Every structure is written in structure tokens, then in C-alpha cells.
Amino acid sequence: MGQFLLVDSCRLDGFEGLRQAVHGSHVDVMQLGRGRLRGTLSHLGIGDFSLSIGSFNVGMRTQRVSSDDKLIVGMLLAAEERVAHWSFDMQLNDVLVIPPLVEHDGVFHGASAYAAMRFDLNEVASLFGGEARLSDPDTWRSRGHFRADLETGAIASRRLVRIMSYLRTHQHRLTPSTADFWKRSIVECMAANVMSSLPPDDAGWLPSARRLIRRVEDYLDEAGTRPVHVSEICAALGVSRRTLHRAFQEVFGLGPVSFLRHKRLCAVHSILHESAPGSTTVAAVAMDQGFYELGRFSQYYFAMFGERPSQTLGISTLQTAGTTSREPSAVG
Secondary structure, eight states: OOOEEEEEEEEEEEEEEEGGGBTBBEEEEOSSSSSOOOEEEEEEEEEEEEEEEEEOOOOSSEEEEEOOOOOEEEEEESSSEEEETTEEEETTEEEEEEEOOOOOOEOOOOOOEEEEEEEEEEGGGHHTTTOOOSSGGGGGSSOOOOOOHHHHHHHHHHHHHHHHHHHHHHHHHHHHHHHHHHHHHHHHHHHHHHHSSSSOOOOOOOOOHHHHHHHHHHHHHHHHHSOOHHHHHHHHHHHHHHHHHHHHHHHHSSHHHHHHHHHHHHHHHHHHHOOOOTTTOHHHHHHHOOOOHHHHHHHHHOOOOOSOOOOOOOOHHHHHHHHHHHHHHHEE
């Protein structure tokens, strides 16, 4: 996997800027609404994976030719009027699947905003591992429309925009291991809306909860201190999210997402506690562990440990200084 890369972030002044509405994919665009088009367009890339978020203030017609060999999965973030792709009438936070080598036709009747992921079809087995239907490349070879749940869809949409905003301003702090976590976090926002529209999958045998938990913890131990996303665990162990959730609820009384957050908080605490004076910052350690909203991170941290992360770092500094000052008398 390649390094994280900020591809572009710009303001639009004319419909021509939307020809690169999805990074790496040319789109034919025609303006339908009257007035001068204004908007914004941002692209983020992680290796061959990209995320594009755009907004514009007038009606548009978009067409993509069948020469693109990448899968595009899009989400409607905002719309003042009707939005239709092929024969699908889109509602807020709905997810659209544009398969490789398939022509696309969309109409935005007014001001709108969207997000779109573009990646290789071969990646779905890893990104959606554990979900039998979603990890099958054949699922994505046909154009599709997934209706978002009202509550989870709104949460996913806001989270996606916040991730984009945060990574745009903190790109230089990313490492290859954390870049994979952010990639999975982006995919998770759209996957949540896809999975909420699928029927429950209760087929198959539910493994012993404690046995499954041991496998998860063995995997986390091998991963070391890097952040691990739920989708990575599902792919590696070949289990669905529902199976994983039931196991964690049975053993710990909380879901795997909360468990992983607690584990990452503990990792942050240990790193801050053991860090030498001036060797790191709270923000750097938090981001290394996959926290991008520092305000919310601080709330989680205080609720769990009863102290602010800066206090933990300060305690470690005082302890180090105290040990250093006692060393001469101990030798003497």
C-alpha cells in the first residue's frame, strides 16, 4: 500500500471543474441550472484508493463512460432538490454502486454534495472481509442502490466529512500503518449504510464467543501498537460483523467498536505514561492510534482514566525528572 497523499483541494468556478469529480475518473458534465457554478472539490488518496468530496450550487448532469476499470461507491451528502442516478431516486446518505466498465448517468436538479470512493474490485475481499455478500466481487459487478437508515446514515455522513477535513490538515503525520486504518474508516462510513439495508444474515454456526474473542486478541497482540479497524479483524478471521458483535456483547457486555476504542485509549495512556520529556505530543499519539477528533478523544480519555491526556504526559515527565534528580545521591 502506498503512502497517504493529498491529491487536491480547490474551489470550483465553473462546471468544468467537476470533470474530475471522482479522482482518476473522467466525468462528462453539463450544467442544467442557471447561474454561475460555485463549489468545492477535495481528493484524498491512499495508494490506489481515493476519496472525493464535492459540492456545487446549481443543477448538473453527469455521465461517466465505460472505460474506467475501477469500482466507484458514492454517497449523497446533501441535496436541495431531486437527485437521480440511472433509475434510482436518491435520498440523503443513500449509497450508489457504479461497477467497473459500466456507463453512468446522473442528474442533480439543484445544489448538492456527494462523496465517492474509487478503488480496485480486488480490494473488496479485504475491505469487506467477514461479510459474505459484500466481500464477494460479484456483488459489486452490477449497478446498485442502497437506501440509508435515517439515523445511522446521518452519523456516517457527518463522520465521513470530518475524516476528510481532519486528514486534509494532518496528512503529514500519517504513517503507512495508520493510513490503512483511515482507509478502512472511510470505507466503514459507506459500508454502514450498505449493511443497514441488507436483510439479517443469521445463517451458519456461531462459534464459541470466548474462542472467537481469543482469536481476536491474538490478532491484536500480533498487530502491536498500531490501530486495528473492525473490518480488518473480520477479514482476517473470516467472521461477519454480526457474529463479532454478538461474541463481544456476550463476553464483555460491549460491542467490538467500543472494545477497540478502549484498547486504543489504553495504548495512548501507556505511550504518554512512558514517553520521555519533549519526545511527543498528545495530538501525535492520539492520531497514531486512530483518533481524529481531539475534543471527543479527550472526553473518552477523561471518562476512562479520570485524568486528561496532558496530565498523563505531565506525570511521566515529572517522574522522569524526579528519577534523574535522585540518581546522584543514590550513587553517592
